[in-house]
Amino acid sequence: MTDDSSAQTQASADNISHPPGTSNSDSAFAAEASSTSVKRKVDDLGAMDSKLDARDDKRRKGTAPIKEEYLVKSDDIVEPRPPQDEVDDDAAEAFHHKDRQALGHNGKSKRREKKTGQNKARDFGSSRDQVGLCTSRAHHPEFSPDECKFGDKCKFEHDLRRYLQEHKRKDLTTFDGVCPVWQTKGRCPVGWKCRFVGSHSKEVERDDGRRELILVQDETRMAEYAATSVEEEGPGVANAITPQQRFDLTRRKVGTPKSDQFLKWLDTQVQGQRQRLEAGRPDRSHRNSSSPEPDPEQGAVNGDHKLDSRATFADPPLRPSEKRRLYFGAETPVLAPLTTQGNLPFRRLCTSLGATFTYSEMAMSLPLMQGQKSEWALIKAHESEVQPPTFSLKGGKNIVYDYDQSKDLCFGAQIAANKPWLAIKATEILTTLLPKGLRVVDLNVGCPIDLVFRDGAGSALMDSPPKLEKMLRGMNLVSGETPVTVKIRTGTKDKHPTAQKLVERLVLGAGQTAGDPCGVAAITLHGRTRQQRYTRSADWDYISETAALIKNLNEKADGVADTIHEPDERDMPNGHKGSRHGKVFFIGNGDVYSHEHYYDHIEHAKVDGVMAARGALIKPWLFEEIAAGQYIDKSSSERLSIIEKFCRYGLEAWGSDEMGVGQTRRFLLEWLSFACRYVPVGLLEYLPPNIQDRPPRYKGRDELETLMASDNYLDWIKLSEMFLGPAHKDFQFVPKHKSNAYEMEAEG
Numbered sequence: 032m033t034d035d036s037s038a039q040t041q042a043s044a045d046n047i048s049h050p051p052g053t054s055n056s057d058s059a060f061a062a063e064a065s066s067t068s069v070k071r072k073v074d075d076l077g078a079m080d081s082k083l084d085a086r087d088d089k090r091r092k093g094t095a096p097i098k099e100e101y102l103v104k105s106d107d108i109v110e111p112r113p114p115q116d117e118v119d120d121d122a123a124e125a126f127h128h129k130d131r132q133a134l135g136h137n138g139k140s141k142r143r144e145k146k147t148g149q150n151k152a153r154d155f156g157s158s159r160d161q162v163g164l165c166t167s168r169a170h171h172p173e174f175s176p177d178e179c180k181f182g183d184k185c186k187f188e189h190d191l192r193r194y195l196q197e198h199k200r201k202d203l204t205t206f207d208g209v210c211p212v213w214q215t216k217g218r219c220p221v222g223w224k225c226r227f228v229g230s231h232s233k234e235v236e237r238d239d240g241r242r243e244l245i246l247v248q249d250e251t252r253m254a255e256y257a258a259t260s261v262e263e264e265g266p267g268v269a270n271a272i273t274p275q276q277r278f279d280l281t282r283r284k285v286g287t288p289k290s291d292q293f294l295k296w297l298d299t300q301v302q303g304q305r306q307r308l309e310a311g312r313p314d315r316s317h318r319n320s321s322s323p324e325p326d327p328e329q330g331a332v333n334g335d336h337k338l339d340s341r342a343t344f345a346d347p348p349l350r351p352s353e354k355r356r357l358y359f360g361a362e363t364p365v366l367a368p369l370t371t372q373g374n375l376p377f378r379r380l381c382t383s384l385g386a387t388f389t390y391s392e393m394a395m396s397l398p399l400m401q402g403q404k405s406e407w408a409l410i411k412a413h414e415s416e417v418q419p420p421t422f423s424l425k426g427g428k429n430i431v432y433d434y435d436q437s438k439d440l441c442f443g444a445q446i447a448a449n450k451p452w453l454a455i456k457a458t459e460i461l462t463t464l465l466p467k468g469l470r471v472v473d474l475n476v477g478c479p480i481d482l483v484f485r486d487g488a489g490s491a492l493m494d495s496p497p498k499l500e501k502m503l504r505g506m507n508l509v510s511g512e513t514p515v516t517v518k519i520r521t522g523t524k525d526k527h528p529t530a531q532k533l534v535e536r537l538v539l540g541a542g543q544t545a546g547d548p549c550g551v552a553a554i555t556l557h558g559r560t561r562q563q564r565y566t567r568s569a570d571w572d573y574i575s576e577t578a579a580l581i582k583n584l585n586e587k588a589d590g591v592a593d594t595i596h597e598p599d600e601r602d603m604p605n606g607h608k609g610s611r612h613g614k615v616f617f618i619g620n621g622d623v624y625s626h627e628h629y630y631d632h633i634e635h636a637k638v639d640g641v642m643a644a645r646g647a648l649i650k651p652w653l654f655e656e657i658a659a660g661q662y663i664d665k666s667s668s669e670r671l672s673i674i675e676k677f678c679r680y681g682l683e684a685w686g687s688d689e690m691g692v693g694q695t696r697r698f699l700l701e702w703l704s705f706a707c708r709y710v711p712v713g714l715l716e717y718l719p720p721n722i723q724d725r726p727p728r729y730k731g732r733d734e735l736e737t738l739m740a741s742d743n744y745l746d747w748i749k750l751s752e753m754f755l756g757p758a759h760k761d762f763q764f765v766p767k768h769k770s771n772a773y774e775m776e777a778e779g
């Protein structure tokens with residue numbers, strides 16, 4: 032809910048979709064909104080069309096409708112920002128994949144590990160102490176350090192006082208000088224290296240008169256924290272594999288017995304089919320004899336028509352385990368998977384603001400299987416994400432038979448792969464090593480990035496339905512109780528949508544697998560093609576048609592299952608009472624930027640759930656707006672406190688030492704590159720805001736609001752310095768839309 036300082040916007044109550052269960056007259060919004068004011072504005076726009084002068088015309092096309100008094104004009108022309116936003120979004124999605132080719136889907140690593148995974152593809156300079164403190168000293172009182180195993184060869188500092196006085200930058204004074212990690216946990220894992228170490232250390236006098244520096248812990252806070260935390264590694268972090276597990280992965284010692292069995296069976300099916308084709312005999316075992324011609328879409332990219340294994344000639348050698356039931360509904364707004372941006376602190380922030388479900392950044396299957404640390408870092412979650420979601424069901428409608436909210440959790444992993452064996456084995460490994468930490472394993476079939484696409488992964492799989500079906504079927508067989516989901520696009524090419532045909536195949540099975548669904552529990556559709564990237568709006572008409580189709584298919588699947596295949600409860604996702612087939616949930620995605628869009632899509636496109644990506648990056652309180660069913664006109668100071676929260680979460684996740692502060696700053700700047708696009712709703716002439724609109728140059732209601740609207744990364748650094756202090760002299764930031772690197776001026 033909005034608090035006192037959040038003014039309501041002048042939106043027309045007639046224009047607002049309300050959360051289910053509220054109406055115009057009973058919502059708090061209706062009482063406070065100045066509906067006539069905006070109604071007039073909206074009507075005016077129609078009437079004024081012919082009178083618009085060139086300037087207004089310019090403002091209307093793809094331009095955010097900012098009230099006259101806030102516009103910054105030169106020569107009386109409203110200055111639009113440079114047209115770079117769509118390009119930026121593509122760049123943002125792609126940026127950290129520049130080195131993804133290094134992940135070698137073919138198993139051959141072309142570059143070194145340190146360049147893959149989270150945040151490794153860009154050079155941000157470094158944020159280190161001038162001379163580091165030896166770890167044998169880092170957590171100990173001054174007089175009783177551990178022995179340094181490296182002796183004279185150790186290049187780190189062993190004299191604690193010298194380190195503190197000469198090599199370490201002075202303590203930060205932000206957060207009132209109190210270490211945010213220590214404040215939460217009662218102890219700070221980085222010890223003497225902490226940039227706030229003064230708040231958890233002191234000098235004491237010993238019996239012999241010597242003065243010793245010691246670290247201080249707060250036992251009460253530690254006990255409180257221990258009582259509520261499910262900490263596995265670091266502060267509140269879940270889904271971390273153990274060093275032993277990682278070691279075993281690197282030595283190929285983690286078995287994938289279920290995958291091996293399935294893949295072997297798959298192989299025999301493919302070989303059998305090949306032999307039949309070579310012998311020139313028509314494949315009479317096809318159940319669907321009415322469609323003997325290969326589907327032109329099948330295997331189009333990989334030319335693998337012949338190897339199309341629509342090959343459930345014999346039942347697979349193993350059955351899936353019974354799955355945890357899923358639920359998506361109006362009450363469960365979903366945060367999209369977001370490479371780089373969807374890091375743990377940002378997801379934690381969104382969860383705290385009302386996001387119900389979250390996904391990891393896309394992780395590549397091969398490096399996961401190889402135990403690469405940076406890829407497994409993507410799968411770590413905050414403890415708040417591995418708890419049951421806290422929504423309350425409105426009227427208990429649409430609830431899935433047997434759904435148990437207390438067994439559900441918020442966080443799912445997303446993976447990408449270009450071959451069935453990779454997707455299947457990675458899924459088995461993920462769900463074996465983290466049996467309780469993942470809501471779903473989601474396969475990314477939307478990624479547009481060239482490097483991924485050319486390898487046959489991401490959205491390339493849209494053009495290889497048989498391969499994709501094999502992947503999902505196998506993933507479902509090996510994933511234990513964890514459901515498998517998939518995220519797709521409208522298609523790869525403009526004006527040639529293929530998602531609906533694909534969906535039909537995934538929900539019902541096709542050809543040889545007709546009546547034998549691959550077991551996918553939910554499908555998310557981003558309503559754009561790969562070719563279109565972020566140009567033009569997402570096609571919600573197509574999403575809506577697909578929702579209707581899936582509803583039909585869900586019903587039809589029952590019938591097909593009756594006549595052809597006796598489904599086993601375990602094979603079915605989200606079984607519901609009275610149905611023999613499991614419901615496949617359908618989530619729509621694209622351009623959701625307000626509660627209005629959100630509820631409109633639930634009501635009119637009739638999707639089960641709605642996922643937000645850039646909308647949440649630009650204003651993470653989108654989730655609060657969805658819960659409240661109204662716009663929240665956050666003041667600049669409220670927005671600043673959200674930035675502060677991110678910094679706290681970042682320091683908790685990455686540490687409060689120089690490195691952790693640098694990492695937090697880096698990801699904060701990445702996020703601010705989106706957040707600066709927010710135009711406060713109080714500055715807009717009419718609502719809803721359109722995510723594709725670019726703001727003209729404008730000034731905010733106060734200096735801070737103006738600063739937050741800046742698209743100059745130097746201003747983002749200024750904002751970061753309010754909480755993280757002056758940037759390290761070696762800190763670099765390359766804004767994704769600018770080619771010039773920024774290097775911090777040296778500072779003290």
Ligand SMILES: Cc1cc2nc3c(=O)[nH]c(=O)nc-3n(C[C@H](O)[C@H](O)[C@H](O)COP(=O)(O)O)c2cc1C
Nearest residue numbers: 123124367368369370393557621622623643644645
């Ligand atoms: C910076 C950025 C990173 C993204 N990373 C991923 C990703 O890792 N996996 C994925 O499935 N989609 C990814 N996407 C796509 C989004 O999940 C989403 O489908 C798309 O942005 C459309 O939603 P929107 O209009 O709400 O932004 C990314 C998008 C952006 C802008």
